Amino acid sequence: MxxxxxxxxxxxxxxxxxxxxxxxxxxxxxxxxxxxxxxxxxxxxxxxxxxxxxxxxxxxxxxxxxxxxxxxxxxxxxxxxxxxxxxxxxxxxxxxxxxxxxxxxxxxxxxxxxxxxxxxxxxxxxxxxxxxxxxxxxxxxxxxxxxxxxxxxxxxxxxxxxxxxxxxxxxxxxxxxxxxxxxxxxxxxxxxxxxxxxxxxxxxxxxxxxxxxxxxxxxxxxxxxxxxxxxxxxxxxxxxxxxxxxxRFDEIMNKRLSIWNNYNDNFKILEERGNAIRQYIPEYSTHNAHMYFLILNTENDRDYFINKLKEKGIMATFHYIPLHDSPMGKKLGYSKGDLPVTEEYASRLVRLPLWADMSDDEIEYVTKNVLEILK
Ligand SMILES: Cc1ncc(COP(=O)(O)O)c(C=O)c1O
The missing domain is CATH 3.40.640.10 (Type I PLP-dependent aspartate aminotransferase-like (Major domain))
Known part of the structure; x- marks a missing residue:
């Protein structure tokens, strides 16, 4: 795994x-x-x-x-x-x-x-x-x-x-x-x-x-x-x-950035084909490769994708469940539909494995499977 x-x-x-x-x-x-x-x-x-x-x-x-x-x-x-x-x-x-x-x-x-x-x-x-x-x-x-x-x-x-x-x-x-x-x-x-x-x-x-x-x-x-x-x-x-x-600050940062850039280059084609949207980095931001995520077209696509990757031995995950749409958020008076962009994009987001010591083989295996499943 x-x-x-x-x-x-x-x-x-x-x-x-x-x-x-x-x-x-x-x-x-x-x-x-x-x-x-x-x-x-x-x-x-x-x-x-x-x-x-x-x-x-x-x-x-x-x-x-x-x-x-x-x-x-x-x-x-x-x-x-x-x-x-x-x-x-x-x-x-x-x-x-x-x-x-x-x-x-x-x-x-x-x-x-x-x-x-x-x-x-x-x-x-x-x-x-x-x-x-x-x-x-x-x-x-x-x-x-x-x-x-x-x-x-x-x-x-x-x-x-x-x-x-x-x-x-x-x-x-x-x-x-x-x-x-x-x-x-x-x-x-x-x-x-x-x-x-x-x-x-x-x-x-x-x-x-x-x-x-x-x-x-x-x-x-x-x-x-x-x-x-x-x-x-x-x-x-x-x-x-x-x-x-x-x-080891620079070593860890450089390794993470290299994996992030590798993913990002390889997944350009997903955007061109309309299968997924890649992360957007505004000009004012210098990021630290903390995370690599994709936005898929629907929540169903996202869940299917996570399950398929799991079958291949790759752990990919969704992220935050919007707070306003949680049981506590509802107690505060919020309900579904209040924050449409948050709801939609949280349900379509998937994060891929990314850590400093990932081997070239592991990066290649994840990349290959992502491209294959989203084909
Ligand atoms: C945005 C954000 N804030 C706060 C925290 C909490 O951090 P900690 O586990 O160090 O308390 C997290 C943890 O993932 C987070 O993503």
């Missing part, structure tokens, strides 16, 4: 994990957490970077930093992972789902203004597949209406909007280092804050609501309860795993 995804782990990661164990410093904020922070500063010019236990938790922290509360409204796409909306709802705020652009599967920026009310506090955007949203347009709207912006860049590590790393454009950015992402720590993520003031607040939220981080830096002489918070810092063993991945 060719799996859909497989983390790329080598002796480099193992060496750093052993070093973390030898350090006996296995709680959070040890040597490797600081090395990861420095890496993001040096390589991507991201200053206010905090490793977290997951992207979900980074999103939760953003919602706390926003002071979201009951009655506040937050604009976001319905085509996203549940963590984006849970962060909003855990604070008692109301999610306002917006349809997507069918070419990028990202929030349709042109629909946002009509949904802004006096209660709107923030916009949560998702850079689907590591392909950037139209951030200039979005930031202009946010500025015009005085709204905060959270970038769910779970899939966007190493991707850019016009040369600016995703996650570092809005007020807050959230990364995922889950096993299924480009760079992994098993379970893990990061929160990026635009302002240094928010960074200090985020440090407190991440350390159970205390100023322990400042205490460790010697900035205060004892640490105490300062705000609400929880335990959002990962073990240094996981940070060591991530640091190993970061040492």
């Amino acid at each position: 060719i799996p859909f995804n497989k983390a790329s782990i080598t002796d480099v990661e193992k060496k750093y994990i052993n070093k973390a164990l030898d350090n006996f410093k296995i709680c959070g904020d040890g040597e490797f957490t600081y090395l990861c922070n420095s890496w993001f500063k040096e390589k991507l010019n991201i200053n206010n970077f905090l490793l977290t236990t997951s992207c979900s938790h980074a999103l939760d922290m953003s919602a706390i930093l926003l002071n979201l509360s009951i009655g506040d409204e937050v604009i976001l796409p319905s085509y996203t992972f549940v963590s984006t909306v849970n962060a909003v709802m855990l604070r008692g705020a109301i999610p306002v789902f917006i349809d997507i652009d069918k070419r990028t599967m990202n929030i349709d920026v042109n629909l946002i203004e009509s949904k802004i009310t006096k209660n709107t506090k923030a916009i949560f955007v998702v850079h689907y597949a590591g392909v950037s949203c139209d951030m200039d347009k979005l930031m202009d709207i946010a500025k015009k209406y005085n709204l905060k912006v959270v970038e769910d860049a779970a899939q966007g590590v190493g991707a850019y909007y016009k040369n600016v790393p995703l996650g570092s454009i809005g007020d807050y950015g959230c990364y995922s280092f889950h096993e299924t992402k480009n760079y992994v720590m098993g379970e893990g993520g990061a929160l990026i804050t635009k302002s240094s003031e928010d960074y200090l607040k985020a440090e407190i939220i991440r350390e159970k609501g205390t100023d322990r981080s400042q205490f460790i830096r010697g900035a205060v002489d004892k640490y105490t309860w300062r705000d609400i918070g929880s335990s959002y810092l990962p073990s240094d063993i996981l940070a060591a795993l991530l640091y190993g991945q970061l040492q």
Whole structure:
């Protein structure tokens, strides 16, 4: 069976994990957490970077930093992972789902203004597949209406909007280092804050609501309860795993891009024949080959295709079930038909296997079968 995804782990990661164990410093904020922070500063010019236990938790922290509360409204796409909306709802705020652009599967920026009310506090955007949203347009709207912006860049590590790393454009950015992402720590993520003031607040939220981080830096002489918070810092063993991945950042990126480009060249013919639509990458976006997806002509075609690939030993998968059309979405008053582009394109999308260590034979086998089934 060719799996859909497989983390790329080598002796480099193992060496750093052993070093973390030898350090006996296995709680959070040890040597490797600081090395990861420095890496993001040096390589991507991201200053206010905090490793977290997951992207979900980074999103939760953003919602706390926003002071979201009951009655506040937050604009976001319905085509996203549940963590984006849970962060909003855990604070008692109301999610306002917006349809997507069918070419990028990202929030349709042109629909946002009509949904802004006096209660709107923030916009949560998702850079689907590591392909950037139209951030200039979005930031202009946010500025015009005085709204905060959270970038769910779970899939966007190493991707850019016009040369600016995703996650570092809005007020807050959230990364995922889950096993299924480009760079992994098993379970893990990061929160990026635009302002240094928010960074200090985020440090407190991440350390159970205390100023322990400042205490460790010697900035205060004892640490105490300062705000609400929880335990959002990962073990240094996981940070060591991530640091190993970061040492292989370009290698992993280049391998993924090469597979992505290979698929994309070979599947041009599907588009020419009208069998499928390939991913669209806007000019402003430098993607990170997080995902390779195709849009088939109908949901039936898509399901048939996934089953046929499975018979050939290839795992291909659909993706998000639109949130507005879920049992919880219905409880919020949404129903089928509310967001037609999201519904249609989510039902036609299929993701193909893509991971850094895929062999040439595996890539060729997937390509050959995709072309054959869609003939
Ligand atoms: C868009 C998006 N946001 C958030 C998450 C959650 O990430 P994590 O598993 O690190 O909490 C995911 C996970 O796949 C995701 O795709």
